Amino acid sequence: MSPAGFVPAPPSASVAFRARLAHLVSPLRRVRPRVPFFELAIHRTPTLALYRNLLRHAPDDNIRTRVQYLFRKHQHATGTEKTKQQLLKGYKWLDAFKKAREGDEKQREIFIRYSRLIAVRVEKHYWKRLARAELAHQAHLARRPILTGALIKATLFSPPLPRMKPQPPGISGMIRSRMRARDRRIAHVERLIEEKADLRAEAAFEEEGVLLEGQRVTRVYSGEAATGWNAPIRDTINLYNRLLSRDIARAKTPVSPALQATLLAARREKVANKTRERARERRGVVLPGTLRRARKGPPAHILVHMSPQERHLDRVVRGVGEVGYVGMIKRRMGVKLRDGGKGLARENGWDLEGEAREKVLGDEKAYWIEKMRRMERNVRLERG
Template sequence: MATTIHALSSAQSLAHRARIASIISSLRPSRFRTPMCNLQAHRIPTLWSLYRGLLRDAPSDDVRWRIRRQFRRQMQVRKASTVKVLLQRHHKLREAFAAAKAGDAHMQAVVQRYARMVTFRRKKARNMRMFNEMLAWRHRLANRSILTGAFRRPTLYHGPLPEMKPWPMHIARLIAKRRKLRVIRIERALANRALQDDIARECDFERTLGDAVARDGVAFHADFAENEGQWLEHLVKHERDLQAALRLDEQRARRPWPAALIEQILKARRDKIANKTRELQRERAGLVLRRTIRRRAQGPPAHILARMTEEERHMDKAARSISEVGYVAMVKRRMGRKLKDPEGWKVEFGRPEEQARLDREASLIAAENERRRMVADELLRL
């Protein structure tokens, strides 16, 4: 009896649980297997009703620009819960636009404030975009490749190229990739050749074995010897492809220099010499350039600097100037350095035929200075 009651209660319990499960499962939200952006039931109302309504009721062009930008940014959202939140937000915005358009004073103030905020953010975004473009342009300008006027001989990995500074990254990566591919091709060719040798040895072994057992009258089936061509066909074809690729590398290394490229490199060399000449002239005119600072920062080697006196260090520092007149010229001559114009330092004293005039002007200047000194002394006594 107890067993029967327990069985009935268990059956009722199971039925009650099944009933509760059916009620809960009906309330459980269904999970979409298809992305929301691909459902026509979602796309058509969103585009034709919500999107067009927002554009129609938007208070300004800046707000329309923001709506278009948001919809383009969110058009690939796939998750249903995220789509629901976005739709609620846009419907709320559309209701605000519609109420403001209908004459609601409060909503008109809210919408106008929103429009001013969007206008400011659009200007800020445009300024940031211009700023980033300018930074990117300055970065490209500072790191652009410049021809140095030298030739880079062709190799297995690249044809004739001009030397550039800095070296372009895409060319460096291309050369590195070709190096790796050549190593891989050589390894594959060696492995292919080893496999062909193994098949050839196996064929020779089967032929020898077949001849030996044929004398004893034993039947023997040779898998490799009878189908040697089929075994080697794809290996030979693969070897031809690898050898063709390696021959292309050798052709690249023997590629001649184009006349236009040679002229471009020579022109870059001439331009470099002209630029360095102008830079030297500017430095001689007194401008402090990068090469000036670099030369001043240089010094003798450490083992020589340790044995130099203070006077020798001072003279070495003065002699690193580009000047060849005055005190610098005197120091350079004392150190035994060659001057491009050995007579240039004499210009400071004037030409010999002008010495008489210079002496008269010097005496006049000295007399004027003496007169002014006497006048100043009299004023001080008063």
């Protein structure tokens, strides 16, 4: 029996067994590298060698192009499992390429069919790429900036510029960056001026201390040492003043003759474009501008003198329909209807004659009589 609290030493056989077990298990322990596998030469060098061999032994150009595409597609893979799958696939392809080159007829037939499949796919992607490029070009044309003929006056942040719609992001970014730079420079100049005032106060304080003690001391802020403190601040302030004066010169930039000619040409083109639009509208073409004007109300100087009833009628007349209530109001207001208003006449039975017309009018009269009777009954029931 060992004393209480005393743990006996293990037997020598157990110690030997543990040492032998550690010696056998230690080589099997997984060692994680300190860098990712795709940055190790032990992975990069064999992968590049595999890629070169695949290109070298590819049966034809179509398959070689496919190998290049797959390599570019998977070259950024960082997952170990997916990378391993693609590498195994690459070695499998390399073995098949070598067999086909050595004369294996089965592999040759497989690669001939695969090459034809790739050729068809390449042609399909070629036409898709052309279609996408054309669609992208049309979208670019729809969003391209157009000169409006107006002028952006010169400011501290930009010289005179032609007004474009929509305004290019580069111009907006230029103005915004110059505004921020000017604010930063002004704030920096103010800090430098404060530091310069602090240096003058320190120099005055040091001079006062030297005079009081009456002995020679090392000057830190006054005397010749003040030049070393003030020179960098003075140079920086002078630099910022020159940059700020450039902003003022930019704001005073006159409009150049070339810009004036560009604005006049843009205004002439705008007038010509609007003239073509009006001609198309007179021919019956409904343009986006036509719909926008139809949705708008009368001008302010006319709208202010219109009664609520007139505003309501104007809003109804601007509708796109020509039958029903809208058609009736348009006919009453004297609006010219298509086909002489036959659609409204057909709906109301005005184009009928004889007994058919009398029947429609009788049905309408009976409808209104019944409606008035029911309204009167409802009123009597409410009154009790």
